[in-house]
Amino acid sequence: MDLFNSALGRNITFVRPAYFIIRGFTGIPNIMYYYIFLFFVYIVSVLGNTAVMVIICLDHNLRTPKYVAVFNLAFVDLFGSSALVPKVIDIFLFEHSYISYNDCLTFMFFCFICLSMQALNLVALAYDRLVTHRFMVSLIASFWVFVIAVTLIAVGLLTRLSFCESVVINSYFCDHGQIYRLACNDNTPSLVISFLLPLLILWLPLVFIVLTYVSIGYSLTKVATIHERLKAFKTCTAHLLLVAIYFIPIIITFTLMEKIHPNARIINLSLTSVFPPMLNPIIYVLQTQEIKTSVKKLFKIRLQSKVTINKLTNKN
Template identity: 75%
Template structure:
């Protein structure tokens, strides 16, 4: 961040606190039961996403462009859960709610990067379904493995740069109002409002970030499915349309799991109690990584068949070793 600061101005001293205090779940009755639930969610997330990644890696039949995006989604879900949940449990379950300044910014970076990539992965999968249904004869040419790798890499680059800018702008703030963050993690919005110097650039970022990471991806996904529905209604029979949409079931469920809770929370943000808002937001962070692997295993025939084959081979090898 020194390079970032030197580019914006030299000989400027910023007042950084030695630590922040995370107080998101303070005052919520019986909150320890919620943390036990988070432990369960995290374990399921780790097992489920690891299994999906292993199946895609081991089965050469799943080396298609679509499964590159599914593999990356599982990786981001695993990485994001591991960046968030253990730290949240450490902060609130073991009362380690004092977090050093630099650690807090690192925590923010990983959480926001993974949150961004979850959204972008759903965009990549929406594009895959759009081309597969609307242009099936050109699918192999338009959605190659190389194209999907490039698309996901560009998303990673954009997400990392966007979050680095957000973190860099925080280092330009002098924190003097308080060191208490009323959230369950080091939230950008909560931190920059504690500053006593000009935080207008952070205000702009806090407006642009949801637009780029949330609203634009959601708009693209909705328009993609509207176009798919419109095209199928013109050229396909009802049965053909249903069959085509069945290939989108896993993706649609992941979109619902990720976006609907956020939409509800943002819509009712001013009307619900701050504690309820914090719990709702924390659930929207941990539920998609848990449910996505379950959705893709149950709703994707190729992954389901591949997992059964791997389990059969593993079972046979165990029986052989016992003999």
């Protein structure tokens, strides 16, 4: 981070607070139940995404480009939920709203990486049947490098800001937009990147996905029978559900940003952060035949092993 400051001149002094205060969800009745609900969502996310990762690792038939992307999505969901939800519960349920300057930027860094990778991973899943295994691994690796680099720039630019007055963040985590608006010096670079980030990590991936499905839809019109069209479309339902769950709430929240109460905005954004990681593994388990087949096979192998062990034990 010092690289950003040294580039601006050695004689510049920045006023950095010892801590920030996170104050979201204020004035909401019975909000404690919401935090308990977030904890439940987190547990389901951890169990579901861990199960998907284990199934893909154990079944060699799932070593395809599609399941490389699914594994990465499960990892990102697990990592992102673990970075966000426990800290949110600690801040609000246990009233530890004071967070040090460095911890706040670190918190933001990991949350932004995971939220961004979710969107880019959905782009990778849109092309899972068109690329090779090696290309998919390279694509996901390039997404990781891109997201880490962009997030480092966004967080690094915050270190050149001075905070002379308020240190209260009206959000559910260390939100980039909330922090740079508190600065009392020129925040133009952070303002610019706050416009670029949604474009690069939200709208551009969505455009790619929409164009992909427009192409798929056009191709399906050339298929001879309705049954064949439905069969081909069915292979896309799991991915379409993931895209809808991730993008629609974000688009609605950003579209109505100025028309909804700040608390409603915070709750909507927090739900957008925690719901997809919980629902993604459920959708893939229920909607994807390969995963269901793999689960049945693993249970059958386990049952057969247990029966064999019991027979050997009885003989002895």
